[in-house]
Amino acid sequence: MSTAPKSETKAVTMVEDIRQGLWEEMTADESVFVIGEDVGTYGGAFKLTEGFIDQFGVERMIDTPISEAAIVGAACGAALMGMRPVAEFQFFDFVSCGFDMLTNYAAKSRYRGCGGIPAVFRGPCGGGVRGGPFHSLNAEAFFLNTAGLKMVEPSTAYDAKGLIKAAIRDPDPVLFFEHKKLYRLPRLREELPEEDYIVEIGKARTAREGKDLSIITFGAMVLNALDAAEELEKSDGLSVEVIDLRSLAPLDKEAILETVKKTNRVMILHEASLTGGIGGELSAIIAEEAFEWLDAPVIRVASINTPVPFAPQMEDYYQPSLGEIIEAGRKLAAY
Amino acid sequence: MITNTTARPAPKKPLSCINETSLTKEQQRELYRYLKMTRMFDEKTVMLKRQAKLTGGVFTSLGQEATAVGTAYALEPRDFIAPLIRDIGACFVKGIEPRTIFLQYLGKGSAPSRATDVQFHFADLENGFVGPISHLGDMIPVMTGVLLASRMKKENRVAVAYIGEGASSTGAFHEGVNFAAVQKLPLITVIENNGYAYSTPTRNQAACSNFVEKAVGYGIKGLTADGNDVIHCYEVMKEAVAHARGGNGAVLLEVHTYRRKGHAEHDNQAYVPDGEIAWWAEHNDPMTRYEKYLIENKVMSQAEMDETVKDLKTFLDAEADWAESQPDPTPESAAYEVFDNSIVPPAFKKEVLS
Numbered sequence: 001m002s003t004a005p006k007s008e009t010k011a012v013t014m015v016e017d018i019r020q021g022l023w024e025e026m027t028a029d030e031s032v033f034v035i036g037e038d039v040g041t042y043g044g045a046f047k048l049t050e051g052f053i054d055q056f057g058v059e060r061m062i063d064t065p066i067s068e069a070a071i072v073g074a075a076c077g078a079a080l081m082g083m084r085p086v087a088e089f090q091f092f093d094f095v096s097c098g099f100d101m102l103t104n105y106a107a108k109s110r111y112r113g114c115g116g117i118p119a120v121f122r123g124p125c126g127g128g129v130r131g132g133p134f135h136s137l138n139a140e141a142f143f144l145n146t147a148g149l150k151m152v153e154p155s156t157a158y159d160a161k162g163l164i165k166a167a168i169r170d171p172d173p174v175l176f177f178e179h180k181k182l183y184r185l186p187r188l189r190e191e192l193p194e195e196d197y198i199v200e201i202g203k204a205r206t207a208r209e210g211k212d213l214s215i216i217t218f219g220a221m222v223l224n225a226l227d228a229a230e231e232l233e234k235s236d237g238l239s240v241e242v243i244d245l246r247s248l249a250p251l252d253k254e255a256i257l258e259t260v261k262k263t264n265r266v267m268i269l270h271e272a273s274l275t276g277g278i279g280g281e282l283s284a285i286i287a288e289e290a291f292e293w294l295d296a297p298v299i300r301v302a303s304i305n306t307p308v309p310f311a312p313q314m315e316d317y318y319q320p321s322l323g324e325i326i327e328a329g330r331k332l333a334a335y
Numbered sequence: 336m337i338t339n340t341t342a343r344p345a346p347k348k349p350l351s352c353i354n355e356t357s358l359t360k361e362q363q364r365e366l367y368r369y370l371k372m373t374r375m376f377d378e379k380t381v382m383l384k385r386q387a388k389l390t391g392g393v394f395t396s397l398g399q400e401a402t403a404v405g406t407a408y409a410l411e412p413r414d415f416i417a418p419l420i421r422d423i424g425a426c427f428v429k430g431i432e433p434r435t436i437f438l439q440y441l442g443k444g445s446a447p448s449r450a451t452d453v454q455f456h457f458a459d460l461e462n463g464f465v466g467p468i469s470h471l472g473d474m475i476p477v478m479t480g481v482l483l484a485s486r487m488k489k490e491n492r493v494a495v496a497y498i499g500e501g502a503s504s505t506g507a508f509h510e511g512v513n514f515a516a517v518q519k520l521p522l523i524t525v526i527e528n529n530g531y532a533y534s535t536p537t538r539n540q541a542a543c544s545n546f547v548e549k550a551v552g553y554g555i556k557g558l559t560a561d562g563n564d565v566i567h568c569y570e571v572m573k574e575a576v577a578h579a580r581g582g583n584g585a586v587l588l589e590v591h592t593y594r595r596k597g598h599a600e601h602d603n604q605a606y607v608p609d610g611e612i613a614w615w616a617e618h619n620d621p622m623t624r625y626e627k628y629l630i631e632n633k634v635m636s637q638a639e640m641d642e643t644v645k646d647l648k649t650f651l652d653a654e655a656d657w658a659e660s661q662p663d664p665t666p667e668s669a670a671y672e673v674f675d676n677s678i679v680p681p682a683f684k685k686e687v688l689s
Contacts, residue, residue, distance in 0.1 A: 074476055
């Protein structure tokens with residue numbers, strides 16, 4: 001299997017692992033192709049597909065006009081014909097322009113008997129990089145109420161590669177959220193197995209074992225949760241479990257209920273705004289199916305109900321801070 | 336005669352190409368059958384609706400049967416179409432059986448959509464029929480994807496997205512046609528200008544006088560056909576197909592026709608000026624025009640046409656009866672096929688008191 005051009009060190013960043021996963025799938029399966037804005041000649045706004053056009057050619061690295069409806073629609077049409085498109089949103093904020101195609105065409109096609117859509121819709125999401133209201137979106141809640149779309153978001157390099165490969169091989173449409181803050185984060189550098197592997201969609205991961213309370217989270221917030229867990233152990237002697245959901249649709253209910261039954265105290269942490277966020281759904285699942293296991297009310301920690309502001313002082317206020325997560329953990333443990 | 340018609344008046348000199356057709360007499364007789372089958376299928380569904388055997392809307396193509404039949408007839412089996420609700424004739428040409436569409440209308444469990452979707456919303460990819468959705472214009476981007484796949488697999492297919500003039504106002508139309516133009520894809524977008532989008536007349540839809548003018552802006556070939564002349568539709572479409580398949584890029588084809596029924600059966604068309612519908616029925620009905628042509632050119636006699644109608648009646652009645660006799664879907668089949676059920680279990684109802 002050919003290898004994507006990459007850096008010399010073996011422990012590489014998340015962006016390189018996604019890139020490697022995509023490269024391997026394109027090499028192994030001729031029906032995989034990439035479509036999006038500036039993905040070919042330029043190599044993508046985050047250089048995720050740099051060098052791909054030389055290897056795979058213009059027919060499989062399709063540069064489009066600024067037309068998200070066309071990108072999503074074309075991916076759907078090609079998928080119906082047996083291809084496995086990987087469509088890129090330059091920033092996930094622009095998914096709004098392809099919303100109709102995703103929710104009405106991609107999501108409903110199999111259900112309507114019109115054919116499954118084995119397509120991946122990927123791109124950088126999330127804030128904390130001073131991107132302002134239009135380059136910081138966490139879009140999962142927009143799609144949680146749409147039956148027919150899978151959603152994944154990795155928080156480690158290993159999962160990023162394993163999930164992109166699983167998403168490409170999946171028979172249904174998958175939204176693949178890549179938190180841009182994690183793309184080149186040195187902390188996530190990891191040496192990955194040489195052999196081919198996937199991370200199964202629909203399965204959560206225990207990022208840290210604990211027994212006193214659980215933080216259920218995903219994406220970049222996994223790192224905040226791990227930092228908070230470390231601090232709570234050091235300063236308060238609390239044993240904090242961190243569950244990294246990885247898949248947001250379908251949710252791994254088993255893993256969610258298991259951690260509730262283990263620690264009996266739950267914090268749900270996400271970066272998107274609180275109201276109508278995925279935390280509400282998680283809380284409801286726990287309330288309906290594990291109420292008698294709870295020793296404290298579920299706490300949701302999320303961003304405030306505003307657009308994502310630009311100025312560092314304001315964006316830091318907008319997002320859940322490490323201090324807030326620690327404070328919420330203490331409150332939960334003391335209840 | 337109505338002079339101030341909202342929709343486009345009939346061309347002053349219709350049938351200009353009709354004596355120069357490349358179609359054989361056999362093919363011309365086949366076209367007649369498709370046209371007649373479209374009209375009689377519509378009549379049958381309206382009757383089933385009145386008998387309360389159909390739930391949901393009934394959309395007919397009365398007055399514009401020739402556009403779908405004539406254009407689809409110029410395609411090869413490998414080509415793909417995404418038709419509109421009024422393009423049932425194009426489906427017949429592509430090999431979809433009436434019984435299949437009756438199953439859809441009747442919401443039967445064995446319908447291609449498993450009765451999850453209405454009337455015309457199903458697919459038959461084997462026959463080159465991509466399942467349309469209600470959101471108008473969306474099929475244009477989808478068909479660009481069908482063609483990208485065809486290009487990568489070197490299948491040399493042509494694809495047709497049928498829209499009304501109303502859908503040319505959507506963002507998806509612009510994005511799809513522009514993308515096809517830039518990629519030089521063999522996409523033919525057929526704009527069936529039938530005078531109205533629901534109740535909105537063409538003058539409130541776009542300020543240009545002809546929708547084909549939009550082709551100039553996209554840098555693609557624009558063509559126009561008399562939509563009520565089935566042979567003209569065929570001949571112009573043939574030119575469009577040759578252009579597209581020849582590697583010359585996308586085509587925008589505007590066909591002029593007229594919608595004689597409302598948006599659906601419930602629509603009383605109070606917004607249509609008095610006499611307009613009657614004028615089109617009397618002076619520019621695609622069925623009447625074609626019958627006249629067939630007799631004048633000795634392709635078919637009146638007796639042969641009567642015989643065709645009789646055959647079709649028996650055939651369509653049998654198709655509808657068969658569909659009616661098929662089992663209804665089970666309620667819990669609603670839970671299946673959101674995802675591939677070998678991976679994600681069906682979305683069954685939760686037991687409230689478990």
